Amino acid sequence: MHKHKLLGNFTQTFAGRVSNDAYVLGSSSGGLTSWLLSKLVQLGIVDGVINVGAAGEDAQEIFRYSVATESELRNRRKSQYYATTMADVLELIKDEPKRYVLVGVPCYIKAARAMCKEDPKIAQRLVFFVALVCGHMKTQAYAESLAWQVGVPPHDLEAVDFRVKGKGRLSSDYDFGALKRGETEMRVAPMSTLQGGNWGHNTFQPEACNFCDDVVGETADISFGDAWLAKFTSDPRGTNIVISRNRRIDEIFACAADANEITLHEVSADEAVASQAGGFRHRRDGLAxxxxxxxxxxxxxxxxxxxxxxxxxxxxxxxxxxxxxxxxxxxxxxxxxxxxxxxxxxxxxxxxxxxxxxxxxxxxxxxxxxxxxxxxxxxxxxxxxx
Ligand SMILES: Cc1cc2nc3c(=O)[nH]c(=O)nc-3n(C[C@H](O)[C@H](O)[C@H](O)COP(=O)(O)OP(=O)(O)OC[C@H]3O[C@@H](n4cnc5c(N)ncnc54)[C@H](O)[C@@H]3O)c2cc1C
Incomplete structure (x- = not known):
């Protein structure tokens, strides 16, 4: 295990994406997060996945944490920049003797790890932790503010897609989509044209994020983010940056790369840090x-x-x-x-x-x-x- 003052412990850092382009189109970045989750279920390492996906028609909120079966995973992709609670789902899993992988931004993973120390039942259930690199969380109003700008007011908002990929564009040049109740097509606009959509402005960031110093999810088995490096952003398909802390997962990646299921690129720890340079400045110098x-x-x-x-x-x-x-x-x-x-x-x-x-x-x-x-x-x- 290597140690890095910004990435925490890690076995390796790399970049990559799922080789099937049609699959990657439906993911936020390189699709490796959802791909690994499916793999963990297929290999019998876990029985289910706890992640954030559409809350369903009757729900007040748009997204929520729940247990996803392998067949549901494909429809529960993309980044949900949306505050949710895992309190309900963690209560729910206590009674069934199953093993789960939990996906979350760094503070959720850290909180779940802390719960495992206090509650042996939760510790038996949560056996893998997958972090999403995080610039900051967004309150639910973020989705509403963007949707309203594309013509869907909050009371009519049914669904959003924060990361609609565009053909022939930089991976950082993506669209936002919102579905109005009663309509079948999302209304879409380039994120760069929507006010508050620039991540550097920190709109709708909860106050708690002002005290966070963990950008990559240092307590997770593996962390996935966007490879925001010029050599990767020029590829419209999207590319993940990956920081692994688990040798078993490393083997899964190596086998899949040999089988051309996924495509991997060598990336140093310093490059992984450079891909999140703004996040680290804000969480270290900014925090001070x-x-x-x-x-x-x-x-x-x-x-x-x-x-x-x-x-x-x-x-x-x-x-x-x-x-x-x-x-x-x-x-x-x-x-x-x-x-x-x-x-x-x-x-x-x-x-x-x-x-x-x-x-x-x-x-x-x-x-x-x-x-x-x-x-x-x-x-x-x-x-x-x-
Ligand atoms: C609030 C937030 C802030 C982020 N900030 C950054 C950043 O600053 N820099 C950066 O490089 N990357 C950031 N990311 C991560 C990035 O947006 C992608 O999610 C990541 O690169 C994985 O892409 P993928 O194509 O591998 O995932 P996909 O194949 O699209 O799969 C995504 C998986 O993550 C799950 N998921 C999505 N949102 C959440 C959530 N909120 N909580 C729990 N599970 C979730 C989905 O259910 C799905 O299983 C952020 C993500 C979030 C949610």
Missing amino acids: VRLADDIAAGLSVPVKRVSPNVNAVDKQRANLFRQRRRIAKVSQELFYDAVLHGDLRVYLKGLKREIVRYERLESFRVRMRRALRPVKLFLNRIRLAK
């Missing part, structure tokens, strides 16, 4: 600033691996971290007001103001990159169409 700010404001803060330090970064970057925290809070207040008044413009107008403030704090290099992004996307569409 947030802890220092809260202490200065007379608040109590949790003990983290990062020490409070208001000078962890220069003043401009510190203010950028602060503006993200402000957007996380203000976006939720603005959207609440918009719903109350039945007027999306209340949210859009207020958020625009906050984003302009944020963009003024960005470095010259980032501002240039942002200004040139539409040109870059356009040129890539031409290149990939050839």
Whole structure:
């Protein structure tokens, strides 16, 4: 086992995707997460999978945690940027003597590991842990805010797809889709055209994420994310970054790669970190600033691996971290007001103001990159169409 101060312990890091292109199209990234879950069931290593999928027609929420059988796994793919609880499903599995793999973002996996220490029954049930790399969680209003922008108001929202892949586009250039009650086709728009859709702005981020220092899910057997590295984003199919901490899983990957079921690429630990550079900056330097700010404001803060330090970064970057925290809070207040008044413009107008403030704090290099992004996307569409 290797040790890395940002990735935790790991046996290996690599990138890859499922070799069947039609399958990958229905996944968020390279499809390796859902592929591994199926494999674990097929090989009899677990009896079932606990993950987040569509909540069903009668439910108030759009997504929820539940047990998926192998046949259901294919329809429970993609990333659900949506706050859910695993309290109900963990209660449910206690009584049946089965073994499960749990999928979740880092804080859910850490919480489940902690529960296993306290509750021997849960420890017998949860035998594998799969983490999704996480920039931050989103409250349920995030889905509603995007859906409303494509013409589906919250009370009419039936389903969303946060990651609709486009042919001949960068893997980071994806669409958002929302299904209106009574309609059969999703209304779709490029994520880059929707306000609040930029992950760097931290809209609808719960306050708890401001104190998180685990980007990759260090307590999981294996972690999957997007390989946000230029050499992979140019492939529209999507590519996973993978951080493994389990030799048995490593063997499963090696066998499947030999059989050409999946395609793997060597990636160093440093490249894995680079693929999540923004996330690590926000959770380490940003965390140091947030802890220092809260202490200065007379608040109590949790003990983290990062020490409070208001000078962890220069003043401009510190203010950028602060503006993200402000957007996380203000976006939720603005959207609440918009719903109350039945007027999306209340949210859009207020958020625009906050984003302009944020963009003024960005470095010259980032501002240039942002200004040139539409040109870059356009040129890539031409290149990939050839
Ligand atoms: C809130 C959130 C934030 C993320 N932030 C980042 C990030 O900053 N950087 C990055 O590289 N990747 C991030 N990811 C992970 C990324 O979006 C993909 O989920 C990941 O790369 C796996 O893609 P895949 O194609 O292998 O998965 P798929 O083959 O599409 O399968 C996804 C599996 O994950 C399960 N799942 C989806 N959402 C959830 C959820 N919320 N809780 C539990 N299970 C779930 C599905 O049920 C399915 O089994 C984030 C994911 C989430 C949910």
